Amino acid sequence: MDNIVILLLCLFLGYFLQRIKIFPENAYVALNHLIIYICLPALALLYMPQVEISTQMLFPLFVVYLLFAGGFIFINIIGKIFKFDRATIGALVLICGFANTSFVGFPLLTMLFGEGSLKTGIIIDQAGSFIAVTTLGIITASYYSSSQPSGKVIIKKILQFPPFYSFLIGLMIRLLNIHVPPLIQDIFKKLGSPIFFLALISVGMQLSFNFSGIKFSGIFWGLFYKLIFGPLLIFILYIYIFGGKGEVVQISIIESAMGPMVTAAILASNYNLNPKLVGVVTGLGIILSFGTVLLWYQVIKFI
Numbered sequence: 001m002d003n004i005v006i007l008l009l010c011l012f013l014g015y016f017l018q019r020i021k022i023f024p025e026n027a028y029v030a031l032n033h034l035i036i037y038i039c040l041p042a043l044a045l046l047y048m049p050q051v052e053i054s055t056q057m058l059f060p061l062f063v064v065y066l067l068f069a070g071g072f073i074f075i076n077i078i079g080k081i082f083k084f085d086r087a088t089i090g091a092l093v094l095i096c097g098f099a100n101t102s103f104v105g106f107p108l109l110t111m112l113f114g115e116g117s118l119k120t121g122i123i124i125d126q127a128g129s130f131i132a133v134t135t136l137g138i139i140t141a142s143y144y145s146s147s148q149p150s151g152k153v154i155i156k157k158i159l160q161f162p163p164f165y166s167f168l169i170g171l172m173i174r175l176l177n178i179h180v181p182p183l184i185q186d187i188f189k190k191l192g193s194p195i196f197f198l199a200l201i202s203v204g205m206q207l208s209f210n211f212s213g214i215k216f217s218g219i220f221w222g223l224f225y226k227l228i229f230g231p232l233l234i235f236i237l238y239i240y241i242f243g244g245k246g247e248v249v250q251i252s253i254i255e256s257a258m259g260p261m262v263t264a265a266i267l268a269s270n271y272n273l274n275p276k277l278v279g280v281v282t283g284l285g286i287i288l289s290f291g292t293v294l295l296w297y298q299v300i301k302f303i
Contacts, residue, residue: 004104004107004108004290006196006197007103007196007200007286008287010196010197010200010201010204011200011203011204011207011283011286014028014200014202014203014205014206014207015204015205015207015283016204017201017204017205018204018206018207027205028206028275029269031198031202031205032202032266032269033270034194034198035198035199035202035263035266036161036162036266036267036270037162039191039192039194039195039198040134040162040163040166041162041163041165041166042166042187042189042192043188043192044130044163044166044167044169045170045173045188046170046185046188047126047130048126048130048131048166048167048173048174049170049173049174049178050126050174051126051127051174052123052127057123059244059248060120060121060123060127060128060248060255061123061124061127063124063128063252063253063255063256064098064101064128064132065128065132065136066233066234067097067098067099067256068093068097068098068132068136070097070225070230071092071093071096071225071230072093072097074225074229074230075089075092075093075222075225076089078217078221079092082215082217084215084217084218086144087144087273087274088218089144090140090143090145090271090273091144091268091277091278091281092218092221092222092281093144094137094140094141094264094265094267094278095222095260095261095278095281095285096222096225096226096230096260098129098132098261098263099230099256099257099258099259099260099261100259100260100261100289101121101125101128101255101258101261102121102129103196103262104258104286105121105124105125105255106118106125108258108290108293109121109251109254112254112297113247117247117251120248120251120252121255124251124252131167133263133264133267134161134163134164135164137264138158138161138164138267139158141157141267141268141270141271142154142157142158142271144271144273145157145271145272145273157271195263196262199262199263199266200262202266202269203262203265203266203278203279203282203283204279206269206275206276206278206279206283207279207280207282207283208279208280211280213276214276214280218277218281219280219281222277222285223284223285223288226281226285226289227257227259227288227292228292230256230257231256234252234256235253235296235299238252238253239303245303250303253296253300254300257293257296259282259285259286259287259288259289260282262286265282
């Protein structure tokens with residue numbers, strides 16, 4: 001529960017700082033750069049070598065990619081119906097296609113299932129969310145931030161994204177089974193750990209309850225997918241299509257129902273994909289998810 005209190009406090013702190021105007025209006029950009037160039041690369045180098053590959057990973061691993069694929073299709077259809085611009089579609093795909101599986105997910109899993117649930121939660125977050133956001137997330141952000149996207153432009157933007165190199169290095173360390181000394185791991189952990197606080201403060205600085213200039217349809221449909229339709233899609237696939245049972249499947253469904261992923265929100269803002277909408281949907285989504293996750297928990301208790 002301490003993490004949940006800290007999460008809400010950081011969101012409020014960011015919102016408070018931008019309201020009293022002691023920092024420049026775009027101060028969140030500096031925080032985003034710290035996250036992109038220091039914290040994310042450190043976390044990639046810390047977690048990638050620790051990923052365990054086994055058949056037990058399939059349900060928790062694929063929930064991330066199924067949720068993102070569903071979000072990509074859903075948001076693009078809604079975007080065409082309501083005539084969203086490219087930046088809005090890209091922003092919603094990123095912040096609603098990825099769930100906050102660690103900073104929000106871990107404390108809620110512990111509260112609902114006990115500490116043993118973190119074994120599954122770590123698979124979802126490290127082998128699923130982190131890899132997906134550093135690959136599919138970068139490709140998505142690059143595609144929608146370009147007025148005339150091409151393979152060359154997307155590849156160039158991926159190569160300009162520092163966490164991508166860290167991801168490749170971490171993957172090589174894992175495949176070659178190279179031992180990383182505890183001292184080095186501790187350094188990566190300390191460099192990466194501020195991401196949660198910096199990211200939440202950054203999102204809070206962009207949070208606004210002045211909805212002028214933002215289409216309500218974008219907020220509504222983004223949150224509808226993230227909190228209701230996306231988890232429902234995973235629920236139907238895992239229970240009725242794949243015939244999944246047990247706590248691992250339940251945890252996978254609950255993780256899919258978590259609020260928007262803060263790292264994906266930072267990525268969207270860094271690529272200038274409708275930052276104002278990103279702040280509103282991410283902030284509201286995280287706050288509302290505390291209630292909707294508990295509702296989904298009541299549903300899965302009966303399967």
